[in-house]
Amino acid sequence: MRTKIQNIEDLRAEIDRLGQVRLEMETELKIEVVKISAKITAPFLLLSKLYDFLGFGKGKSESKEGGDWLSSILRIGLPVLMNRFIYPKSGFLIKTFIGLLSQNAVKSINKDLMITIIEKLSDWIKSTGNKSKKNPEMADYGIPPDSETF
Known part of the structure; x- marks a missing residue:
């Protein structure tokens, strides 16, 4: 709950208390981040070992x-x-x-x-x-010889 701040000492005490709360929350978050990153990196390590085994590694x-x-x-x-x-x-x-x-x-x-x-x-x-296919004859699309005029 909130405390009523009456003077400067109450303000400084509240600032110190909030700083302690912040440090506790940061340490809890850091621990959670380490846990989550450990859970995520385990499959990637397995995949990298598998890639190295199959020859995809460097x-x-x-x-x-x-x-x-x-x-x-x-x-x-x-x-x-x-x-x-x-x-x-x-x-x-x-x-x-x-x-x-x-x-x-x-x-x-x-x-x-x-x-x-x-x-x-x-x-x-x-x-x-x-070998089994026959070569098709080339179609001649030129001018037929009978169409020439003399």
Whole structure:
């Protein structure tokens, strides 16, 4: 509640009290800001770790194993796909062996190799498509020879 200010000492006391209230509120707000920023930065840290792992980071994963985003995805996805669809009823040792072999095979696969394979495949498809098509005759829209006057 408000207190009645009668003289200068009451005014100074009220100013001191309001200063203390302000400091308490500021410290509470600073604590809340720290809590909120901690909650917000946790997902961003997770995303940055994920980007670094997939190769979108600025050189960390490139120097770590020489892989890019494709090889990072294949390093995880290929053993899962093989164990799930190709060898679903195999034992623990076979699945472990498949995982090790597929991860070693993925080290040689990168996005540049996949791009060259896709380009060669598309060139081959285009070349087989051109052989089956006949070249259309060029239409002559010039003056017909019978229309000349002598």
